[in-house]
Amino acid sequence: MKGIITFDGFKVDSMNYERISDYNEDSAKLAPEFLIKKTESKDDPSYYNIIFGVRLGGEEGSLPFKAEVILRGFFCFNSEDFNQEEYEIDDYQLFTIINASAILFPYLRSALTDLTSRSNHNPIILPTINFNEFIRNRDLSDILMDNDFYEDIE
Template sequence: MKAILQFVDYKVLNTVYKHNPALDDKEFEELNPEFEVTLRLTKEDHAFIKLSIEFGDKKVQETSLYVYAQIAGLFEFESEEEISNENKKELLQVNGLAILYPYIRSLVTDLTSKGSNEGVILPTVNISEMLRNELSKEDKPFNISNQQD
């Protein structure tokens, strides 16, 4: 049985890594990652998800590091029945993000391990739960915007 949402590929769009070794001796840094997600549907049953993560202090004065990473995933919808745009968006938000998150998680670990003794390992997450929690917050650092061709 073939899934309706097919993952085709992903690309790294942007990375920024800053490290201040003078602040490495801090016992615990609260980095509070912020995510941004952009979904785009095309007319040809393709979809793109841009997933960004950002944490730390851009000037690396408050925290020992700053990381920004952005990836884009390409997906296709394959179904013998017509799928509504609302259902496509729901599939992308939950399943598409669940597919892409490990890639950005690995990218962050690899990027941060190059400049310090230990890489930052983001926790595994339940995407459905994260979406529910983040979308219900008043001040939403987790943004989802939809675009359509």
């Protein structure tokens, strides 16, 4: 049985790590910044990507490093299992973004932990997130991207 959303895998778009030499231990603060974007296929909008990223250490001296991980997830919305006419377009978009982000999060979390464990400090393990609340508190127009950014899974 097919679910409403099919997850076809992910790839790493970007991973960066930079050690900060003038780190101030007294100002240490873990404040992850998240990026979430959705782009749909021009040919068939039921196929879409979620670009999901996290950045740490953006403030000067807040952590002994700067780290960033950006993943791209490949999804298909199986519309035969879901009557889109019953929902507003924003509800449909929120449904696909919330669920796809929740699916991608463990991969993002694991990649960040692995990346930050390769230095001489404790690895960073992101806390769990309530994606329903997290996505609904964002402006949907900031999440949706032009379909020129869509990529097919290879």
